[in-house]
Amino acid sequence: VQGPSAAAKLGALALVIRSAGTSDDRVAHTGALNYAIDAPRIPAFALSNPDADLLARRVSTDKQVRLRLKSTARELPATWSANVIGEIPGRERSEEIVLLGAHLDSWDLGHGALDDGAGVAIVIEAARLISRLERKPARTIRVVLFANEEFGLSGAREYAKHLGDEASRHVLAMEADVGQGPVWRIRSQVAPEALPAVAAMQEVLQPLNVELGSNDASGGADIGPLRTMGIPVLDLSLDASSYFDVHHTVNDTLLKVDPKILDQSVAAYAAAAYLAATKQGDFGRLTTAGE
Amino acid sequence: VQGPSAAAKLGALALVIRSAGTSDDRVAHTGALNYAIDAPRIPAFALSNPDADLLARRVSTDKQVRLRLKSTARELPATWSANVIGEIPGRERSEEIVLLGAHLDSWDLGHGALDDGAGVAIVIEAARLISRLERKPARTIRVVLFANEEFGLSGAREYAKHLGDEASRHVLAMEADVGQGPVWRIRSQVAPEALPAVAAMQEVLQPLNVELGSNDASGGADIGPLRTMGIPVLDLSLDASSYFDVHHTVNDTLLKVDPKILDQSVAAYAAAAYLAATKQGDFGRLTTAGE
Numbered sequence: 001v002q003g004p005s006a007a008a009k010l011g012a013l014a015l016v017i018r019s020a021g022t023s024d025d026r027v028a029h030t031g032a033l034n035y036a037i038d039a040p041r042i043p044a045f046a047l048s049n050p051d052a053d054l055l056a057r058r059v060s061t062d063k064q065v066r067l068r069l070k071s072t073a074r075e076l077p078a079t080w081s082a083n084v085i086g087e088i089p090g091r092e093r094s095e096e097i098v099l100l101g102a103h104l105d106s107w108d109l110g111h112g113a114l115d116d117g118a119g120v121a122i123v124i125e126a127a128r129l130i131s132r133l134e135r136k137p138a139r140t141i142r143v144v145l146f147a148n149e150e151f152g153l154s155g156a157r158e159y160a161k162h163l164g165d166e167a168s169r170h171v172l173a174m175e176a177d178v179g180q181g182p183v184w185r186i187r188s189q190v191a192p193e194a195l196p197a198v199a200a201m202q203e204v205l206q207p208l209n210v211e212l213g214s215n216d217a218s219g220g221a222d223i224g225p226l227r228t229m230g231i232p233v234l235d236l237s238l239d240a241s242s243y244f245d246v247h248h249t250v251n252d253t254l255l256k257v258d259p260k261i262l263d264q265s266v267a268a269y270a271a272a273a274y275l276a277a278t279k280q281g282d283f284g285r286l287t288t289a290g291e
Numbered sequence: 292v293q294g295p296s297a298a299a300k301l302g303a304l305a306l307v308i309r310s311a312g313t314s315d316d317r318v319a320h321t322g323a324l325n326y327a328i329d330a331p332r333i334p335a336f337a338l339s340n341p342d343a344d345l346l347a348r349r350v351s352t353d354k355q356v357r358l359r360l361k362s363t364a365r366e367l368p369a370t371w372s373a374n375v376i377g378e379i380p381g382r383e384r385s386e387e388i389v390l391l392g393a394h395l396d397s398w399d400l401g402h403g404a405l406d407d408g409a410g411v412a413i414v415i416e417a418a419r420l421i422s423r424l425e426r427k428p429a430r431t432i433r434v435v436l437f438a439n440e441e442f443g444l445s446g447a448r449e450y451a452k453h454l455g456d457e458a459s460r461h462v463l464a465m466e467a468d469v470g471q472g473p474v475w476r477i478r479s480q481v482a483p484e485a486l487p488a489v490a491a492m493q494e495v496l497q498p499l500n501v502e503l504g505s506n507d508a509s510g511g512a513d514i515g516p517l518r519t520m521g522i523p524v525l526d527l528s529l530d531a532s533s534y535f536d537v538h539h540t541v542n543d544t545l546l547k548v549d550p551k552i553l554d555q556s557v558a559a560y561a562a563a564a565y566l567a568a569t570k571q572g573d574f575g576r577l578t579t580a581g582e
Contacts, residue, residue: 026318026542050544053546251317
């Protein structure tokens with residue numbers, strides 16, 4: 001992230017890094033880049049792991065190694081995009097909101113099937129399943145598909161900024177943004193008195209092989225601004241074993257999605273959202289802003 | 292192979308095919324191409340499977356689909372290359388030869404780690420293991436690393452063409468050219484009276500989980516010209532389950548090679564070569580040119 005500016009201050013003309021991903025294919029995960037204000041804006045490149053291995057061996061054995069670099073990357077001006085929001089109105093306490101989030105945009109190299117098409121599919125399908133139940137949950141379930149998660153979280157920040165008195169009526173927020181799953185853990189950041197309710201959720205999720213985690217959940221990148229406002233959050237942790245083989249690379253396409261895995265994730269999100277939206281009493285308020 | 296010329300005769304300006312490989316990554320296996328003499332030489336392209344899926348969906352839903360194609364492929368003039376040959380002289384019947392083959396060149400897109408770096412490693416290491424034995428085999432073991440397998444088998448054809456009276460002294464030929472393995476089957480094309488010897492080889496290879504196949508082995512592409520001359524051949528069939536995910540693509544790099552798998556293949560090739568070079572009597576002669 002800081003590498004290009006640090007290198008530029010030392011006189012570098014460009015920076016080349018090893019892929020930030022785990023794939024052994026010839027595709028690179030570029031990582032992300034923030035230019036410092038006080039350094040020349042030099043181009044940065046990422047090499048796939050096999051190519052980085054080759055270069056490392058050349059550097060270790062040859063007197064001189066030359067790389068010819070060509071970047072076609074451009075920074076385009078800002079443009080308009082929008083959060084997309086839908087709701088299942090609550091049966092009794094419709095002014096209270098359980099938020100299910102995901103994000104609409106994808107990283108430049110990726111098509112976004114896993115990041116975050118899978119997350120969008122999970123939260124929409126979870127909400128659809130709930131909408132078809134005869135007995136709707138007491139609270140409103142709000143699905144928020146955030147704009148621009150990847151390039152600065154502006155959708156998430158704008159959402160939080162314009163909440164007004166709705167902020168106090170958000171009882172819980174969760175996001176799906178680590179690929180398709182399966183969900184393997186439920187983790188919370190809620191007021192201590194609400195922890196038994198989280199444990200009860202885990203019991204319901206137990207048949208899906210979801211274990212109980214600690215009370216230090218982040219909620220997800222788009223949920224961050226809500227969490228810092230004191231809104232409790234839940235993580236349904238998605239299995240990321242192979243996520244970094246794919247995400248933010250050209251390989252993030254639909255062929256990587258397994259409908260059976262997605263089904264498990266949808267079931268877990270639907271159950272957790274329903275239980276949260278039906279629970280007697282809320283999840284309290286976070287008094288210290290979590291990480 | 293024949294597609295571009297067939298399409299050109301129908302007026303096509305170019306041909307685009309789905310990858311001939313099995314990878315779900317954004318890498319294409321181009322297949323191979325032979326231009327007919329009587330058709331315009333149009334360019335041919337291969338799309339990776341995810342990209343082909345995308346295009347197929349577009350074609351099925353859109354009125355008009357346009358592809359902008361740019362080919363940087365060139366056909367360069369022929370150049371010199373050479374077969375590389377080494378021998379372990381036989382202890383008793385050194386004029387008789389058991390041939391272990393692989394090929395040195397790789398497909399244009401691939402680095403050739405599996406095709407056929409792995410094969411070269413298998414036959415060289417098998418020969419090296421045999422060379423370190425106190426009791427050398429009776430016959431000569433000849434390792435032939437063929438030039439130009441990929442672009443017309445000229446190395447194999449030249450080798451066969453210049454055999455002279457050595458042809459009758461080749462008792463058996465085998466090749467490693469389907470990746471790293473493991474070896475899962477031994478298959479022969481030998482005279483019927485030599486079949487018990489092949490079955491005996493399989494018994495030795497049984498602990499490596501090598502099963503016995505039929506008597507219709509091909510020997511491998513470079514061995515073809517020898518087989519049509521009547522020289523018996525053996526296939527140690529290498530597991531190709533994931534071979535077409537990788538071979539002839541940019542992903543054919545060293546990271547795909549598993550030393551443990553290679554070890555099993557080396558053991559099988561070394562044992563089979565030793566047994567063939569030590570066997571009492573030969574493997575007969577092929578009377579009908581096999582497929």
